[in-house]
Amino acid sequence: MAKSPLRSLVRRYPGSRPRVARRSPCAAWARLACHPIGQVTPIHDHVTWCVFGVLQGAEHEELYAVRDGGWLEQTGSNVAAVGEVSGFAPPGDIHRVRNCGDGVAISLHVYGADITRLGSSVRRTYDLPVLGASG
Numbered sequence: 001m002a003k004s005p006l007r008s009l010v011r012r013y014p015g016s017r018p019r020v021a022r023r024s025p026c027a028a029w030a031r032l033a034c035h036p037i038g039q040v041t042p043i044h045d046h047v048t049w050c051v052f053g054v055l056q057g058a059e060h061e062e063l064y065a066v067r068d069g070g071w072l073e074q075t076g077s078n079v080a081a082v083g084e085v086s087g088f089a090p091p092g093d094i095h096r097v098r099n100c101g102d103g104v105a106i107s108l109h110v111y112g113a114d115i116t117r118l119g120s121s122v123r124r125t126y127d128l129p130v131l132g133a134s135g
Contacts, residue, residue: 029115033107035059035099042125043072043096048113049089050121054080057105061086064094064130071129080107094126 035057043064063076072094079100080086088095099105115121 027112027114029111029113029121031109031111031115031121033109035097035105035107037099037101037103039105040098041096042127043094043130044122044125045094046088046090046111046121047118047123048111048121049087050093050109050111051085051087052080052107052109053085054082055106055108056082057099057101057103058082059105059107060098060100062096062098064096064126065092066094066126066128067131071131072126073131090123 032055033052043062058079058081060079061077062074063078064072065075067073078086109121111121113121
């Protein structure tokens with residue numbers, strides 16, 4: 001059986017923030033994200049739109065909204081499996097992503113800005129109480 005090229009990327013980039021990034025002439029930016037088993041991002045939003053597709057494993061995304069009084073409400077959730085594609089655009093893109101599978105989750109993200117110039121795709125992280133959370 002032939003070795004998966006994704007497996008060699010996972011070995012090359014162990015840890016919670018591995019990536020292979022490419023810039024394009026139109027200022028879009030692509031990132032290959034590898035999420036170890038059980039890894040969870042902070043609740044955050046982004047500086048630009050993003051389209052992502054799951055290449056291996058599964059990613060569970062929880063969606064949030066800021067409510068008056070300084071708290072977050074979980075407004076939805078979705079599990080993206082291999083081959084599924086989704087996206088988001090600010091405002092209203094507050095979310096958290098977790099690897100809900102039994103192996104490394106790998107996804108390809110394409111952002112609508114030159115993230116190397118901006119320093120990060122994350123606009124802010126949220127450390128507010130959460131109501132309506134599933135866990």
